[in-house]
Amino acid sequence: MSQTKLLVLLVIAILVGGFFFFGLNDYLNLEYFKSQQFKIDEAYRANPWQTGLIFFVIYVAVTALSLPGAAIMTLAGGAIFGLFVGLVIISFASSIGATLAFLASRFLLRDSIQKKFGQQLGAINRGVEKDGAFYLFTLRLVPAFPFFLINLLMGLTPIRSWTFYWVSQIGMLAGTLVYVNAGTQLAKIDSLAGILSPGLIASFVILGLFPLLAKRLVSAIRNRQIYKKFDKPKSFDRNLIVIGAGAAGLVTAYIAAAVKAKVTLVEKHKMGGDCLNTGCVPSKALIRSAKFLNHVNRAQEFGIKSAKAEFDFADVMERVQDVIRKVEPHDSVERYTELGVECIQGQAKITSPYTVEIDGRTLTTQSIVIATGARPFVPPIKGIDKIDYYTSDSIWSLRSLPKRLLVLGGGPIGSELVQAFQRLGSSVTQVEMLPRILIREDPEISKIVMDRFRTEGVDVRVNHKAKKIVSEHGRTVLVCENLEDDSGGDVRIEFDILLVAVGRVANTAGFGLEELGIPITKNRTVETDSYLQTIYPNIFACGDVAGPFQFTHTAAHQAWYAAVNALFGNWKKFAADYSVIPWATFTDPEVARVGLNELEALAQGIPYEVTRYDIDDLDRAIADQEAHGLIKVLTVPGKDKILGVTIVGEHAGDLIAEYVAAMRHGFGLNKILGTIHIYPTLAEANKYVAGNWKKAHTPKKLLMWVERYQNWRLG
Ligand SMILES: Cc1cc2nc3c(=O)[nH]c(=O)nc-3n(C[C@H](O)[C@H](O)[C@H](O)COP(=O)(O)OP(=O)(O)OC[C@H]3O[C@@H](n4cnc5c(N)ncnc54)[C@H](O)[C@@H]3O)c2cc1C
Numbered sequence: 001m002s003q004t005k006l007l008v009l010l011v012i013a014i015l016v017g018g019f020f021f022f023g024l025n026d027y028l029n030l031e032y033f034k035s036q037q038f039k040i041d042e043a044y045r046a047n048p049w050q051t052g053l054i055f056f057v058i059y060v061a062v063t064a065l066s067l068p069g070a071a072i073m074t075l076a077g078g079a080i081f082g083l084f085v086g087l088v089i090i091s092f093a094s095s096i097g098a099t100l101a102f103l104a105s106r107f108l109l110r111d112s113i114q115k116k117f118g119q120q121l122g123a124i125n126r127g128v129e130k131d132g133a134f135y136l137f138t139l140r141l142v143p144a145f146p147f148f149l150i151n152l153l154m155g156l157t158p159i160r161s162w163t164f165y166w167v168s169q170i171g172m173l174a175g176t177l178v179y180v181n182a183g184t185q186l187a188k189i190d191s192l193a194g195i196l197s198p199g200l201i202a203s204f205v206i207l208g209l210f211p212l213l214a215k216r217l218v219s220a221i222r223n224r225q226i227y228k229k230f231d232k233p234k235s236f237d238r239n240l241i242v243i244g245a246g247a248a249g250l251v252t253a254y255i256a257a258a259v260k261a262k263v264t265l266v267e268k269h270k271m272g273g274d275c276l277n278t279g280c281v282p283s284k285a286l287i288r289s290a291k292f293l294n295h296v297n298r299a300q301e302f303g304i305k306s307a308k309a310e311f312d313f314a315d316v317m318e319r320v321q322d323v324i325r326k327v328e329p330h331d332s333v334e335r336y337t338e339l340g341v342e343c344i345q346g347q348a349k350i351t352s353p354y355t356v357e358i359d360g361r362t363l364t365t366q367s368i369v370i371a372t373g374a375r376p377f378v379p380p381i382k383g384i385d386k387i388d389y390y391t392s393d394s395i396w397s398l399r400s401l402p403k404r405l406l407v408l409g410g411g412p413i414g415s416e417l418v419q420a421f422q423r424l425g426s427s428v429t430q431v432e433m434l435p436r437i438l439i440r441e442d443p444e445i446s447k448i449v450m451d452r453f454r455t456e457g458v459d460v461r462v463n464h465k466a467k468k469i470v471s472e473h474g475r476t477v478l479v480c481e482n483l484e485d486d487s488g489g490d491v492r493i494e495f496d497i498l499l500v501a502v503g504r505v506a507n508t509a510g511f512g513l514e515e516l517g518i519p520i521t522k523n524r525t526v527e528t529d530s531y532l533q534t535i536y537p538n539i540f541a542c543g544d545v546a547g548p549f550q551f552t553h554t555a556a557h558q559a560w561y562a563a564v565n566a567l568f569g570n571w572k573k574f575a576a577d578y579s580v581i582p583w584a585t586f587t588d589p590e591v592a593r594v595g596l597n598e599l600e601a602l603a604q605g606i607p608y609e610v611t612r613y614d615i616d617d618l619d620r621a622i623a624d625q626e627a628h629g630l631i632k633v634l635t636v637p638g639k640d641k642i643l644g645v646t647i648v649g650e651h652a653g654d655l656i657a658e659y660v661a662a663m664r665h666g667f668g669l670n671k672i673l674g675t676i677h678i679y680p681t682l683a684e685a686n687k688y689v690a691g692n693w694k695k696a697h698t699p700k701k702l703l704m705w706v707e708r709y710q711n712w713r714l715g
Helices: 003-021 030-046 048-064 070-141 147-155 161-171 173-183 198-227 247-258 273-277 280-297 313-331 333-339 412-424 443-455 552-568 598-603 619-623 657-665 669-673 684-696 700-714
Strands: 238-243 263-267 341-345 348-352 355-358 361-370 374-376 404-408 427-431 459-461 464-472 475-482 490-495 497-500 504-506 539-541 582-585 590-595 609-614 630-635 642-649
Touching: 003 070, 030 048, 030 070, 048 070, 048 147, 070 147, 070 161, 070 173, 161 173, 238 247, 238 348, 238 552, 247 263, 247 273, 247 333, 247 341, 247 361, 247 552, 273 280, 273 313, 280 313, 280 412, 313 333, 333 341, 348 361, 361 552, 404 412, 404 490, 412 427, 412 443, 412 582, 427 490, 443 459, 443 642, 539 552, 582 657, 590 657, 598 630, 598 642, 609 684, 619 684, 630 684, 642 657, 657 669, 669 684
Parallel strands: 238 263, 238 361, 263 341, 361 539, 404 427, 404 497, 427 459
Antiparallel strands: 348 355, 355 361, 374 504, 464 475, 475 490, 582 590, 590 642, 609 630, 630 642
16 A cells, blocks of 8 residues: 555544544534524524535535534534525535545545456446446435445445546436435424335335436437337338358357247348358368368477378368368258248348348348457558468368468467468468467467467568568568567568458448448447447347447357347347457467466556476376467465466367356366366366466365374374
8 A cells, every 4th residue: 555545544633533432422422402492593693604614614524524413514514504505505515525536436446446356346336337327326316325325335336536526516406305305494303214204205215216217218219219210110021030150150040940930030141251261160170171281290309200191282182172062951041941030141230229121022020130250450561462362261172282381370370270270281471460360378388389470380470560561573571570679670571462351340231231331439330339229229239330349259258148138138138248259270289268367467556376296297188299278277375266367278268167167157166176187188187287286275274283183193
């Protein structure tokens, strides 16, 4: 705690301590005021301003220090100053005092509370940032909520001080009026209990609900405005139309059909979207073939004198297509039609919140789910339009192996393809503008992958910014700026094929969003609220087009919320839950993560402990000739509660599942340690990291006594 904080705390402690030590609380009761009312009235008549000011200051002090007696003083204020003057004095004094208490709580406690419970308070913070004034107004209107508690608790939230002040001033007015008015009849009041009759409290509760009702009314009026220019059909052709048959659209349609809704799924290209056709499935198939070649190259490590693989790159790429064909039935029109989904091949356009046009034919619908996905982003590098570059959309059409492949981008997609092509025999250069590849991961994790890439022969160029592509004597060259080199000299990299993998941008244009005025975020995704609703409450978005994640499993996760909210939102809506999101990058070694890593914990000021286990010590990993990698678990200091896990190593993407379950269902490392893991498996690593945590938290004192007990038993 800083010196200033200590000083403020000391002053508050002295003032509060002094209040009770000198028995000042004895003066803040009804009997005392009644006994002194005559004298106080005299003083007020003789010196109205002075008396008013003294009363004001005492009132501010009592409320600012959260001392008991504010209610009594409010009554006394009514008795001394009458209804109007009393109301003015007390209204300002109580609001100023409340704000001082709020500021003290904020200054002394907010940082440490947010630091300690920042993650748990995340939802509350977001709620207060968005609707804090409404919540506060409701609380203030109902005097049954303790006044001092609201001041102290609000100080811990992100609400602005000025908002707190004016909302308090207005919100407390009704309650203050009741008390001050009662005070004008002080002689007739025997206790505080009578002032707030159950009937009056009920009226306040109704008053308290008013802002929430007002909010609903405002949103109903806003909806009317939004929908005003569209004719609502008397009846609808469909309950739901889903645009896009990728992971998000397929799952949305599946759920809708499962609950017997009349649902139409529109796809303009291929069922299965990116994941099946150009994303997860082909990339993992290619990675598998490349891994096989890597194992052949490592034959001697496995005790095989020599092994040779003869292959044709075109066959490998055909195998990739074969894998797609094998998975295809899962996402096919036939399967979904059988499930009860009407599948339409065509380009969809939203023409109103109630109508979707598909290649000239218009269907009416109660709700719409936008699941149009994303596409590779191609940066405007000078000269790029002069060459036939590839992206993750088009790379699958290659049938001859690029001799020199240049991959622009150090993210998961770029990195996976870099290693696969290097293993297949290309000479790969990876260019990344940032100081590391896989920038979202901790630096040591990026380094492990980058070191492996370099060992396998990839020319990894981090801190290299692509400037232009030029043609020099029939050769194609990428000119980069080396951001580490202060002399500013250009770096020239020759290549045969360029693969651009610098990120993906949501598909938001050309199908009606502009015309309807549906806002796009600064990340270029469709703007939705936590229910995945756009500004039109019956139009939803999920998957890559909505963000913030770009994974198949998050698209499917969001799809459940979009489908359920679209079909049953009139009764109950569900806010999408992103509390435990896992992902993996399928490089070799794989990198998998759930929850926080150190970078994020530090950035968010969340205290943590790190427990590690190096997989080079694991029996199964040794037997498999894959004894490398690590598990890094972040826990709440002193507790086994998991904040996040990163795994680098063989099958990291599978191993992480145990931690995903732990975080989702609230069990910690002790429970993982107490679970039988089959020997010898890679999964045992999870138990060993839990064991390392346990060792670091052994109750040393208890063990000392146990040792003494055992020695004593020896006689
Ligand atoms: C190379 C690569 C590897 C990847 N690997 C993984 C991985 O290992 N794990 C993982 O979780 N994720 C991975 N991803 C990401 C994953 O593919 C996406 O997150 C996922 O496909 C998103 O699904 P979606 O339904 O939101 O969008 P998409 O799959 O893109 O589907 C959107 C569909 O909408 C259609 N569409 C668009 N506009 C219209 C319109 N107006 N009318 C009709 N149809 C329309 C499109 O044709 C498309 O089929 C990878 C991506 C790539 C590119």
